[in-house]
Amino acid sequence: MAWDVIKIVLMVLGGIVGLVLAFMLFLGVASCFNVGVRFSNYGENTLYVKYGILRFKVLPKKPKPEPSEEEKQKAEEKKKRKTEKRKRRREKWRARYEKWKMRRAVRQEKRKARRAARNKKQKQKFSSSASWLSEPTEGRTRAIVETLFDVLPRGAKLIKFRNIKLSVTVRGDDPAQTGIAYGRIGEIFGLAYPQIMRIFNVGRHNVWVDADFAHRGKTEVKTDLTVLLRPISLVGFLFRLMLAWFRNKDIYCVKPKTTHTTVKMKPDGGNKNG
Numbered sequence: 001m002a003w004d005v006i007k008i009v010l011m012v013l014g015g016i017v018g019l020v021l022a023f024m025l026f027l028g029v030a031s032c033f034n035v036g037v038r039f040s041n042y043g044e045n046t047l048y049v050k051y052g053i054l055r056f057k058v059l060p061k062k063p064k065p066e067p068s069e070e071e072k073q074k075a076e077e078k079k080k081r082k083t084e085k086r087k088r089r090r091e092k093w094r095a096r097y098e099k100w101k102m103r104r105a106v107r108q109e110k111r112k113a114r115r116a117a118r119n120k121k122q123k124q125k126f127s128s129s130a131s132w133l134s135e136p137t138e139g140r141t142r143a144i145v146e147t148l149f150d151v152l153p154r155g156a157k158l159i160k161f162r163n164i165k166l167s168v169t170v171r172g173d174d175p176a177q178t179g180i181a182y183g184r185i186g187e188i189f190g191l192a193y194p195q196i197m198r199i200f201n202v203g204r205h206n207v208w209v210d211a212d213f214a215h216r217g218k219t220e221v222k223t224d225l226t227v228l229l230r231p232i233s234l235v236g237f238l239f240r241l242m243l244a245w246f247r248n249k250d251i252y253c254v255k256p257k258t259t260h261t262t263v264k265m266k267p268d269g270g271n272k273n274g
Contacts (some may be wrong), residue, residue: 007081011159031235042165081088136151143248150244153236162203165224169210171217181219182211185200 033052040046047059067075170185172178189209196202 028232031231034228036160038163038226040224042222042224050226055239130202130262136258139252140249143245143252146248146252147241147244150170150248151241154240155237156199158237160201160203160228161205161225162228163224163226164202164205164207165212166205166207167220167222168208169212169220169222171212171219173216175213178211178213179193182209183218185209225234 034050036050037044038050039046045059046057049056049058168185170178170182172181186209189207193207
């Protein structure tokens with residue numbers, strides 16, 4: 001009989017462990033696929049959410065057919081029922097909240113009374129050591145900064161910008177303003193473009209900056225952008241961040257050793273002639 005019970009317990013534990021391992025394996029495999037979005041405003045605004053080879057359309061939404069009068073009446077009745085249910089739920093939650101408030105006030109009064117009685121019996125002890133958040137030391141601040149500088153260059157490479165298409169058409173109120181704006185935007189692109197390519201993980205990219213001197217209006221920006229992220233690389237980044245923090249903490253958060261000096265007096269008080 002006892003052996004049968006042990007068998008059942010071992011089978012249940014084995015099933016639980018197997019389910020946990022299967023779930024962890026599923027998460028590990030699922031985190032190896034890319035997750036991202038694709039946005040484009042060429043023509044109409046489109047937005048897709050991508051996971052691996054799967055793609056889900058968010059924008060534009062499918063146009064709904066116009067409902068008939070019967071469907072409108074049913075929808076209105078449904079809304080009325082929902083609003084009534086919400087009102088009843090709110091009233092219930094308000095009553096529960098008031099009861100909880102009263103109980104909380106009673107508990108707080110009891111705690112205050114206990115603290116007052118405890119303070120009368122014994123003196124309140126204050127700890128000389130400050131908390132980590134209230135008084136950050138110079139070593140901790142330096143460790144945080146060094147950790148960010150060690151890990152952020154790798155963190156910027158986690159997000160991959162793939163298939164970038166950017167078209168900027170510069171316009172102004174007159175050709176002179178169009179030329180000035182075109183020069184400023186070209187200067188900004190000349191400064192930012194090399195840094196973006198150096199810091200971030202950029203795949204195929206096409207960038208056009210043109211000036212439209214023949215027409216007036218606002219500057220037009222069109223883009224087709226795909227941004228991807230692999231979750232398992234994010235887990236690795238967090239692990240590197242933790243290791244870098246512990247390493248820098250051991251370097252910069254070392255407390256100075258306190259030395260105690262003692263003075264040894266002579267039996268005669270240090271008098272030479274004594």
